[in-house]
Amino acid sequence: MAAPLGSTLRVVIVGAGMGGLATALALAKKGFEHIHVYETASNLGFVGAGIQVAPNLSRVLQNLGVWEYMMGDAVEMKEASIRVSATDEELANVKLTHVAERYGQPHCVAHRSALANALYEGCKAAAPRITFHFCTTVVGVDFDIHGVRVKERDEEGEGHWVDADVVFGADGVKSIVRKYMLARHGEDDDVKDTGQAAYRIMLRRDQLAHDPELLALVESNTTFRWIGAKRHIIAYPISANTIFNISTAQPDVNFAAEPTASWTTRADKRAMLKVYADFCPLVVRMLELVPEGEVCEWKLRVHHPLTTWVEGNVALLGDACHPTLPHLNQGAAQAIEDGAVLGVVMSRLTNKAGVHTGLLVYERLRKARTEHLVEEAAASGRALHLTDPAAQAARDEAFRQVKHGGPNPDRAVDRAVQDLVYGHDCVKDAEERFEEYYAEAKGRE
Ligand SMILES: Cc1cc2nc3c(=O)[nH]c(=O)nc-3n(C[C@H](O)[C@H](O)[C@H](O)COP(=O)(O)OP(=O)(O)OC[C@H]3O[C@@H](n4cnc5c(N)ncnc54)[C@H](O)[C@@H]3O)c2cc1C
Structure with a gap:
């Protein structure tokens, strides 16, 4: 059934990142x-990089009708191998073959x-409902009009x-939407530097x-995680x-040395090898083996939990309100879940006067989980990067x-965490x- 506000509500x-595309779709x-x-x-x-598509994410993609667009690219992971960085000793081998049956x-x-393309294809198929305005930056938000x-x-x-x-940040x-929202509440927009950066290759x-050993890695169905003090590497075939x-x-050195630089940059291969x-x-x-000039480095940042994600008829989603370190492989998945939940909530509203209340429902559904x-x-x-030898042991x-x-100290492959994340x-x-x-x-209003 079409949403009661579908033909009139201006959204x-x-x-147009993962969360924006999913919300539009x-x-x-x-x-x-x-x-x-x-x-x-x-x-x-989108940068050249892989992404883990856990069952909670592929379930949403199926629901949105776009999983089929990316199935050909996806590789099923059958095990996760956690190894000591210096010796390659396998500390744990977690089978993932139960995942399909369990979740x-x-x-x-x-x-x-x-x-991203799967979500975009879905959006294009929904034309003319969705209009994209590329090369267009939002520079202000006004909450004070009707x-x-x-x-x-x-x-x-x-x-x-x-x-x-209604506006979704x-x-x-x-x-910038969060910045305006927090300013209105008299709060600082306090993006936290984690002191960590990530190379993506x-x-x-x-x-x-x-190299037969390296070839075996790309031909496998395994995620490999090599862990060492303050650093780790995760790798998998896509x-x-x-x-x-x-x-x-790894600890951020380059961005810290140049605080005004963008949060993503081409990195120096020799520095990475060091x-x-x-x-x-x-x-x-x-x-x-990485070609010179093909190392990308990202600064990893988070934000303190926000008091609210909603102001009037404006709501935040994705990294704007819950930036998540990559160690759980869930940042994009949660942004896309936000979008899918907004689809449900907005479709149930029967008049424009109810939009603000609907956004509070969305916040309640999503905030605690994310x-x-x-x-x-x-x-x-913290567990993967321990430095104290006794704690490491x-x-x-x-x-x-x-x-x-x-x-499992690697929470991404801990069974209880999987139940919570994948089972939802x-x-x-x-x-x-x-x-x-x-x-x-x-x-409460
Ligand atoms: C190293 C690394 C590995 C990761 N691995 C995974 C993984 O395996 N699985 C996973 O689920 N997640 C992973 N993530 C997290 C994931 O990338 C993010 O959580 C996700 O991209 C967030 O989506 P988003 O749509 O909220 O924000 P973004 O993807 O950042 O999109 C925001 C968009 O808004 C645009 N924009 C910003 N400001 C404006 C403005 N003022 N006006 C107009 N447009 C604007 C930007 O150009 C951008 O396109 C990883 C992250 C990193 C750094």
Whole structure:
């Protein structure tokens, strides 16, 4: 059934990242006809990197009808291997073959652009409901009119105001919508520096073909995690085993030395090799194969939990309100879950006067879950990067006990965390709780 407000509600989405695309698609699928997405970049321009597509994410993609667009790229992961960085000793081998049966979808990995393109294909198929405004930056938010408006500025112009009935800030960790919202509450926009940075690298199968040990990695169905003091590397094959994707985490030196620089930059290969020089020969050989100029470095930032994600008819989603360290592989997944839940909530509203209450329902459905996962990701990073030898030994023993049912210090592959993360059907949850939460929120107004 089409959403009661579908033909009249003017929707503005700031940002065409994973969360913005998912929100646009989820709303269009529910029958919203006036969705405008503003994006600073000239196109989707997603960096070359892999992404883990856990069952909670692929479930949403199926629900949105776009999983089929990326199935060809996805590789099912059958095991996770956690290894000592210096020796390559395997501390734990966690089978993932139970995932499909237990959670209804396998655990996959894919190219980030395959995921973004799948969402974009879905959006294009929903035309003319969704209009993309690329090369257009939102530079202001006005909460004080009936409804809301954003100030857009394209490449040439000074900018002008665009009226809307609801605005979604899906503009990532550097969110300008969050900045305006916090300023209105008299709060500082306190993006926290984690002191960590990440290299993201991809090697083609033919670049590994001469080395049987490295070739075996790209031909496997395994996520490899090499852990060492203050650093780790995670790597897995993507794009139907034609690319080996490598992502690292290490203390940030380069961005710290140049605080005004962008949070993503081309990195120096020699500097990267130096950071990982004491890792095992297999890893060093792998990193040496990276072509000069193809190392990308990201600064890893988070934000303190926000008091609220909603002001009037404006709501935040994704990294704008719950930036999550990559150690749990859930940042994009949670941004996309947010979008799917917004689709359910907005489709149940029967008049424009109820939009603000609907956004409070969305916040209630999503805030506790995402903030818990932000904490889990940070805790996993702390455990993986331990420096004290006694603490490291205790952690490594815990890894060895995983096969006997012990908790896994790598929270991404801990069974209890998987139950919480993978077992959650966000769409079903929103459908089941909407009435109760709406009545409660209305009662508080
Ligand atoms: C090293 C690394 C590895 C990761 N691995 C995984 C993984 O395996 N699995 C996973 O689920 N997640 C992973 N993540 C996290 C994931 O990338 C993010 O959580 C996700 O991209 C957040 O999506 P988003 O849409 O909220 O924000 P973004 O992807 O940051 O998108 C925001 C968009 O808004 C645009 N924008 C910003 N400001 C404006 C403005 N004022 N006007 C108009 N447009 C604007 C930006 O150009 C951008 O396109 C990883 C992150 C890192 C750094």
